[in-house]
Amino acid sequence: MKKTEINSIEIARLAGVSRSTVSRVINNYTNVPPATREKVMRVIEAYNYYPNLSAQVLAGKKTRTIGLFLIDAGHVSSDMLTNMLIVNVIEHASALGYYVLTNIIRNPSDSDTCRSVKEIFYQRRIDGGVFIGAANHEPLIEDLIAEGFVAAVVDQELPGHDEPNRITANYDNQTGMELAVNYLADLHHTSIGILNGDMKRLSGRTKYEGFQHAMKQRGLAVREQWAIPGDFHKESGYQAMTRLLEQSELPTAIVAANDSIAFGAIRAMKERGLQVPGDLSIIGFDDHALSSMHQPALTTIKVDFPAMLQQLTTTLIQTIENGTITREPIVAGSTLIIRQSCSPITPK
Amino acid sequence: MKKTEINSIEIARLAGVSRSTVSRVINNYTNVPPATREKVMRVIEAYNYYPNLSAQVLAGKKTRTIGLFLIDAGHVSSDMLTNMLIVNVIEHASALGYYVLTNIIRNPSDSDTCRSVKEIFYQRRIDGGVFIGAANHEPLIEDLIAEGFVAAVVDQELPGHDEPNRITANYDNQTGMELAVNYLADLHHTSIGILNGDMKRLSGRTKYEGFQHAMKQRGLAVREQWAIPGDFHKESGYQAMTRLLEQSELPTAIVAANDSIAFGAIRAMKERGLQVPGDLSIIGFDDHALSSMHQPALTTIKVDFPAMLQQLTTTLIQTIENGTITREPIVAGSTLIIRQSCSPITPK
DNA sequence: CTGAAAGCGCTTACAG
DNA sequence: CTGAAAGCGCTTACAG
Numbered sequence A, B: 001m002k003k004t005e006i007n008s009i010e011i012a013r014l015a016g017v018s019r020s021t022v023s024r025v026i027n028n029y030t031n032v033p034p035a036t037r038e039k040v041m042r043v044i045e046a047y048n049y050y051p052n053l054s055a056q057v058l059a060g061k062k063t064r065t066i067g068l069f070l071i072d073a074g075h076v077s078s079d080m081l082t083n084m085l086i087v088n089v090i091e092h093a094s095a096l097g098y099y100v101l102t103n104i105i106r107n108p109s110d111s112d113t114c115r116s117v118k119e120i121f122y123q124r125r126i127d128g129g130v131f132i133g134a135a136n137h138e139p140l141i142e143d144l145i146a147e148g149f150v151a152a153v154v155d156q157e158l159p160g161h162d163e164p165n166r167i168t169a170n171y172d173n174q175t176g177m178e179l180a181v182n183y184l185a186d187l188h189h190t191s192i193g194i195l196n197g198d199m200k201r202l203s204g205r206t207k208y209e210g211f212q213h214a215m216k217q218r219g220l221a222v223r224e225q226w227a228i229p230g231d232f233h234k235e236s237g238y239q240a241m242t243r244l245l246e247q248s249e250l251p252t253a254i255v256a257a258n259d260s261i262a263f264g265a266i267r268a269m270k271e272r273g274l275q276v277p278g279d280l281s282i283i284g285f286d287d288h289a290l291s292s293m294h295q296p297a298l299t300t301i302k303v304d305f306p307a308m309l310q311q312l313t314t315t316l317i318q319t320i321e322n323g324t325i326t327r328e329p330i331v332a333g334s335t336l337i338i339r340q341s342c343s344p345i346t347p348k
Numbered sequence C, D: 001c002t003g004a005a006a007g008c009g010c011t012t013a014c015a016g
Helices: A010-016 A017-027 A034-046 A053-058 A079-097 A111-121 A139-146 A175-186 A202-217 A234-245 A259-271 A305-322 B008-015 B019-026 B034-046 B053-059 B080-095 B111-122 B139-146 B173-188 B202-217 B234-245 B260-269 B305-322
Strands: A065-071 A099-105 A128-132 A148-155 A166-171 A190-193 A252-254 A281-286 A301-304 A331-332 A335-336 B065-071 B097-107 B126-130 B151-154 B166-171 B192-195 B253-256 B281-284 B299-303 B330-332 B334-337
Touching: A010 A017, A010 A034, A017 A034, A017 A111, A034 A301, A053 B053, A065 A079, A065 A111, A065 A305, A065 B330, A079 A305, A079 B080, A079 B097, A099 A111, A099 B080, A111 A139, A111 A202, A128 A305, A139 A148, A139 B034, A148 A305, A148 B202, A166 A202, A166 A305, A175 A202, A175 A252, A175 A281, A190 A202, A190 A259, A234 A252, A234 A259, A252 A259, A259 A281, A259 B065, A259 B166, A259 B305, A305 A331, A335 B126, B008 B019, B008 B034, B019 B034, B034 B080, B065 B080, B065 B166, B065 B305, B080 B097, B080 B305, B097 B111, B111 B139, B139 B151, B151 B192, B151 B305, B166 B305, B173 B202, B173 B253, B173 B299, B173 B334, B192 B202, B234 B260, B253 B260, B260 B281, B281 B330
Parallel strands: A065 A099, A065 A128, A128 A148, A148 A166, A166 A331, A190 A252, A252 A281, A281 A301, B065 B097, B065 B126, B126 B151, B151 B166, B166 B330, B192 B253, B253 B281, B281 B299
Antiparallel strands: A099 B097, A301 A335, B299 B334
16 A cells, blocks of 8 residues: 655654755755754655655756657667667766656657657656657657757758757768778779668768768769668668669679668678679668678778767756757767678779 | 746636636546537647646646666666567557656666665656566565555566565566477487576576476486576676586587577687587577577577567556556466577487 | 636745 | 745536
8 A cells, every 4th residue: 555645744844844944955955054954854864755746847847857759660679779879868868867758759740649749848748858860850840849848859950940949969971971982992992882861861861962972082973873762771771772783784882871771782682692792892881789790790880879869968958957058069970890891892 | 939838727718718627628527518628629729738747747647657667787778678678668658648767777786776766756757667677576676566656577476475566577487498498309409508597587597497397397307517507698698608618528408598698608609619509509588689690590489578568568557547457467478489509419 | 517716745935 | 044825737526
């Protein structure tokens, strides 16, 4: 049986003070003499008293909870990257005394889904939210920001939209692509293709733009028929590679917009008896947890998610607590991780 | 800028009714005539009104939030299984209109950690919690249950402790071990060892007991020096196998208390130039997401986590809403998944 | 069918 | 330094 709750007035009575004073010691007001604080703390501890959160929030305190919204059609549970993202946000929030309410959004365009996400904010269930996997312009997020809720969104860039309650973090895809293309070019590849990601997402676009830019820098031609569209999932990589392989003339190397795409693409090759990197070199993006144990181990552009998420979460919480703060751009760095999926071309 | 909140009294004014009536339509009371409901709903929708959660909770409603507590010293972020567990709980809770607050507990014995977990319950931040990865007898959980909070714990069996606010789910390790041992015995193995899991956890114990029982059933001897202690992690598997290999006489097959242990054990073998299953057959437990792509693909006892978690989450929520309910035991089924890590012995 | 009112448990000006 | 009191936004007996 649940014991009847003890509340602040009971604590006050027991300590021989008023509720005001109990509240003051709980909230660490400075104008409470040590002796009084002592006395009150003793009964608080003795009775295992913790202030009721709803009452505190109703009286004006924060909920100290943030929402984590993972937008993904249906791969969330199977992708290891997701787990790392979730755990990262939780641990960084936790370090600042915040809790996280994790939500999975299958389809941000569905009106019921939209309603229920908005409800979480309007209900004041959370103080703010972080969004991962959204399109660059996502109406749901824009609505929330217009309403004044604070949102931290990963992989977004909306020129002119620098509301104080919008926090964004980005990937440095320009540098990433330079790293990838230069590595391939240094291996003497000149025929390089790309398996693109979802173009509705900022990264889909900036990766392709970065690719074009990096190719140009090295004086290499981008062949449109070697730029295959897709989304960021394995199945898409499989299909993209299948399409690519139907062509009469093939590139000697491919950059995949992420590692999942590369996994799918390599499977498509294996099924046709093709070798990586023997027949085609492939480089991915992310450094997915599976990449190092993949066969062949995947050469990739590692993205520093943990550092980015830490900054994003921290900035979100600071904004919640202090309102607008001066903010520096948050960007995830890229590094080249050389493994086994790329090999040099011997010029004929 | 955040707009000033609209509240129920404002809605009432706009709809020309009292707050009581607004509340009645929101809470779907039956005694509201359709016309009145209509009228109120229209202004609720027009103004995008959602009742303030804290006020509702303070007035006696549930928070509709459950806590998910993952207890693990430091492997949470790297283990794919975790991700599946988290996503499963979230989706099942979500289907019932509940949210989940995910927490990572590094060390349940640490007093600060304990305090902060308890605080979540006492604060009434959640209506109940699910615990995964705890020792069979975990003081923190026992305290919470003693206080009357409802807790759903995975992998627990405490005879005599059938409080109405305790919900447990278990693994059918007896059957699982029979499956594993019989499979190995059918392959003509008679010298079978075991790499044990954490004995503080119920599964650690029941797996070993199940192993002993299954061996006996097949008339096979359990050799104590082939039962290596460990916990449920990869590193432990590596060390256990290293220890095993130091022995002069070796088994021909090994059952690992889970797949992670098997991965570590296989790595230890590879480093010594030993083959799986050539030199030693290994079977794991769980059917970890990596098992099928492991080299060699791991033969394992698949555990039906999704079904178990669904039942557990559903039962937890029903208990929260309806108090005690008649409950059936929740147990996760086991199936043998044959892949490449075990081979038959040719009797000499 | 519906409104007035009490109550949920806190915090924070306000006054002293 | 400290208490009395108002207020946060809801829900739910109670009375009609």
